Amino acid sequence: MARILITDDAAFMRMMVRSALESKGHEIVGEAANGEEAIKAYKQCKPDVVTMDITMPDMDGVTAVRSIIEFDPKAKIIMCSAMGQTVMVMDALKAGAKDFVVKPFQPDRLQQAIDKQL
Numbered sequence: 001m002a003r004i005l006i007t008d009d010a011a012f013m014r015m016m017v018r019s020a021l022e023s024k025g026h027e028i029v030g031e032a033a034n035g036e037e038a039i040k041a042y043k044q045c046k047p048d049v050v051t052m053d054i055t056m057p058d059m060d061g062v063t064a065v066r067s068i069i070e071f072d073p074k075a076k077i078i079m080c081s082a083m084g085q086t087v088m089v090m091d092a093l094k095a096g097a098k099d100f101v102v103k104p105f106q107p108d109r110l111q112q113a114i115d116k117q118l
Contacts (some may be wrong), residue, residue, distance in 0.1 A: 008080065
C-alpha cells in the first residue's frame with residue numbers, strides 16, 4: 001500500500017480522502033491545507049503519492065506541483081479538482097501531475113488513480 005500526502009484547503013475534504021484511502025489500506029503520512037504546506041510536507045514525509053487540490057489560499061495546487069516536481073522529478077501527484085476547472089487541470093498535468101480525479105470523487109476512482117502510480 002502507498003504512503004500518501006493529502007492536500008486540500010477544506011478540512012472536510014481531507015477527512016473524506018483520508019477515510020477513503022485508509023479503508024483501502026493506505027498510510028496517510030501527512031496533510032496540507034495549501035501549496036506551501038504541501039511542499040514542506042512532501043520534503044519531510046517523502047510520500048509515494050500526493051493528492052493535490054487546485055484552488056487553495058496562499059499557493060494554488062498548480063504552483064505547488066511545479067515546486068514539488070522541481071524538487072523531485074519522479075513525484076507522483078494526483079490532482080483532485082471540481083468540475084469546471086479544465087484549464088487548471090491541464091496546467092497541472094503540464095506542470096507534472098500524473099492524473100486527476102473530479103470532486104466530488106468516487107473512492108474507487110481515487111484508488112484507480114493511485115494504483116496507476118504504484
